[in-house]
Amino acid sequence: MNAMGGQKKLLIAASGTGGHLFPAIATAQQLPDTHIEWLGVPDRLETELVPKQYFLHTVRMGGVQSGFGLSTLKLLVRFVKSTVQVRRLLKQGGFQGVFTTGGYIAAPAIIAARSLGLPAIMHESNALPGKVTRWLSPWCTAVALGFAETAQRLPKARTSVVGTPVRSQFLAAALKNEPARLPDIDIPSDVPLIVVVGGSQGAVAVNQLVRATAPAWLAAGAWIVHITGASDAEADSFRHPHYIHRPFYNDMAALFRRANLAISRAGAGTLIELAITGTPSILIPYPFAAEDHQTYNAIAFSKAGAAQLHQQSALTAQKLQAIVADLLQSPEQLETMADAARRLSTTNSAEKMAHLIEQCLSA
Numbered sequence: 001m002n003a004m005g006g007q008k009k010l011l012i013a014a015s016g017t018g019g020h021l022f023p024a025i026a027t028a029q030q031l032p033d034t035h036i037e038w039l040g041v042p043d044r045l046e047t048e049l050v051p052k053q054y055f056l057h058t059v060r061m062g063g064v065q066s067g068f069g070l071s072t073l074k075l076l077v078r079f080v081k082s083t084v085q086v087r088r089l090l091k092q093g094g095f096q097g098v099f100t101t102g103g104y105i106a107a108p109a110i111i112a113a114r115s116l117g118l119p120a121i122m123h124e125s126n127a128l129p130g131k132v133t134r135w136l137s138p139w140c141t142a143v144a145l146g147f148a149e150t151a152q153r154l155p156k157a158r159t160s161v162v163g164t165p166v167r168s169q170f171l172a173a174a175l176k177n178e179p180a181r182l183p184d185i186d187i188p189s190d191v192p193l194i195v196v197v198g199g200s201q202g203a204v205a206v207n208q209l210v211r212a213t214a215p216a217w218l219a220a221g222a223w224i225v226h227i228t229g230a231s232d233a234e235a236d237s238f239r240h241p242h243y244i245h246r247p248f249y250n251d252m253a254a255l256f257r258r259a260n261l262a263i264s265r266a267g268a269g270t271l272i273e274l275a276i277t278g279t280p281s282i283l284i285p286y287p288f289a290a291e292d293h294q295t296y297n298a299i300a301f302s303k304a305g306a307a308q309l310h311q312q313s314a315l316t317a318q319k320l321q322a323i324v325a326d327l328l329q330s331p332e333q334l335e336t337m338a339d340a341a342r343r344l345s346t347t348n349s350a351e352k353m354a355h356l357i358e359q360c361l362s363a
Contacts, residue, residue, distance in 0.1 A: 008361045011090060012054070013039040013100040013109035015046055015061075019269040020101045023125055023353075026165035027099065028054065030354035034361075037093070039086065039109055059085050061104050079108060087112035096361045097121065097141075102133050110136045119360040123353060125164040125268035128296035129153055141360045144353055146268055147300055162353050163346025164272040171347060173253035174276045180257035185244055187223050187258070192328050195259035195279075197227040197252070203265050204232050205312055206284055210263065211238040212317035217324060218242050225255060253277060260334060261327055263320075266298035266309075274306075275345035280337035281307040282323060284315065306341035 010031065014024035028036050038054045040046035041061055050056045059082040086108045090098070097119040100106040106122065113120040119141035124133045127147040137143045137157035145151060146164035166174075179189070187193060194217060196210050207228050214224055218240055226245040228235045235245055249255055256262060256277035264270055266285040274281050283301060285294035301307040308323065327334060346352070 007033065007035050008097075008358075009035045009037075009093065009095045010357065010361065011037055011039055011057075011086075011093070011095045011098050011109065011113075013086075013098060013105045014103075015040045015105040016044050016103055017267075018045065019125060019267050020103050020105075021046055021049060022167055022269055023123060023165040023350075024099070024101045025049070025053070026167050026171075026350040027123070027353045027357070029168050030165075030350045031357065034358075037095075039089075039098075039105060041105060057089060059105075059108065061108065083108040083112050087115060090116055090118060097357070099123075099357050101125065102130055104132060106132050107136060110139055114139050119363065121357050121360050123162075123165075124150060124154075125272075126150070126293045126297055127268075127300045128291060128293040130290060130293065141363075142356055144356055146272065146349075147297075149300065160356065162356065163349030164268055165350035165353050166269075166272055166276060168350070170253045170273060171276065171350075173251065174257060174273070175347065176257075180254045182251070182254055182258060185225065187225075191242075192222045192260045193258055194222055194224045194261050194263065194324065194328075195227070195255055196224065196263045197270065198229050198265050203229065203284075203286065206263065206265070207232050208234070209315060209317055209320050213321040213324070214238060214240070214243055216321045217328075220325065220328070222328060225249070225259075227252075261324065263324070266294040266301070268297055271297055271301060272345065272349075275301075275341045276347060278338040278342040278345075280327070280334045280341065282320075282327075283307045283309050284312050285309070287312050301341070301344065304340050304344055306337055306344055 012024050014020045036054050038050045038056045040056055040058050042058045061082050098109045098113040099121045100109050101123045110120045121142050122140045123144045125146040127150055129150055137154050143157040143159045144162045145159055148161045151159045198206050223242045227249050228245050230247045256279045259279050262279045262281040264281055266283045283298040285298050298309040302309040
C-alpha cells in the first residue's frame with residue numbers, strides 16, 4: 001500500500017487496550033486524505049481491530065519494569081531492536097510523521113521519528129500522564145491532552161487541550177435527540193436503570209460488590225445491566241428477571257444514554273463516553289492501575305460534580321447499596337451530575353486532534 005501523489009503518510013502507534021486504541025481510531029477516521037498505517041504489538045487488541053481498516057506493522061515491546069534486573073536488560077535490548085525496526089520502517093516507507101496515544105509502543109515510535117527529523121505527535125488521555133509521556137513529551141512536536149490539568153504535569157512539553165477522541169459511531173449515537181433504544185434488551189421506559197461496567201478488562205471486584213447489593217436495588221424497583229467482562233467466573237451466579245448480565249455490549253452509547261446511573265472504573269476512555277452521554281456515575285478506580293492514574297481521572301470528574309469517587313478499599317456492599325439508593329431517590333442530584341458530565345465533554349475532539357496532526361505534518 002503506497003501513498004498516492006502528494007498524499008501525506010502517517011504511522012499511528014497505538015496498542016493494547018481500548019483506552020489507547022479507540023482514540024487513535026477515532027482520530028484516524030478524521031484523516032481521510034492521509035495514508036495511514038499502524039504500529040502495534042503481536043497478540044494485543046489491535047490485531048483484532050486494526051487490520052480491518054489499516055495495514056498493521058508489529059514490533060515486540062514490553063512495559064517498563066520497576067527495579068533493575070535481568071528482565072530490565074531484556075526490555076532494553078527489545079526496545080533498541082524495536083526502535084531500529086521502526087526507524088527503518090519510517091525511512092523506507094516514506095512516512096511524514098508519527099501519531100501515538102502513549103503506552104510503551106510510543107517510545108520506539110517517538111525516538112525513531114525524531115531521529116529522522118520527523119514530527120511526533122502524542123495524545124495523553126489521562127489526568128496523570130504515564131511514564132512514557134512524562135519522559136518523552138519534551139521530544140514531541142505536539143502533545144494533545146484530554147484533561148486541562150495534565151498540562152501542569154508536563155511543563156516542558158508543547159501542550160494543547162483537545163479532549164479525548166471517541167469513535168464516530170459512539171459520538172453519532174450519543175448525540176441523537178430521540179430516546180435511547182436497546183433493541184435486544186427489553187427494559188420498560190419508566191424504570192430506573194443502573195449500568196455497571198468495568199472497562200475493557202472487566203472488574204471482578206466491582207462485579208462481586210454489585211451482585212451482593214443487587215437484590216436491594218431490584219427490590220426498590222431498579223433494573224440492572226451488568227457488563228461483567230470475560231474474566232468473571234461467577235458471572236452466572238446471580239439471576240433475576242430485571243438483572244441482565246453480558247460479558248460485553250456493542251452499543252454502549254445507547255446503554256449509557258438510557259442509564260440513570262453508571263457504576264464504573266475510571267479509565268479515561270470510559271469517562272469521556274460518560275461525559276458525552278451525560279451519564280451520572282459512581283467511579284471506583286482500579287486500585288492497581290499504573291501510578292493509580294484512574295484515581296486522578298476520577299478526581300477530575302468528582303471535582304466537576306459529574307461523579308462520586310469511591311475507592312474500592314473503602315467500599316462494602318452495604319455502603320455501595322446505600323450510596324446508590326440515595327442517588328436514585330434524588331433525581332435532582334442525578335440531573336445536576338448529568339449536566340456537569342456534559343460540560344466535561346468535547347464532541348469535536350477527534351477533529352481537533354486530526355487538525356493538529358495535519359498542521360504538524362505540513363510544517
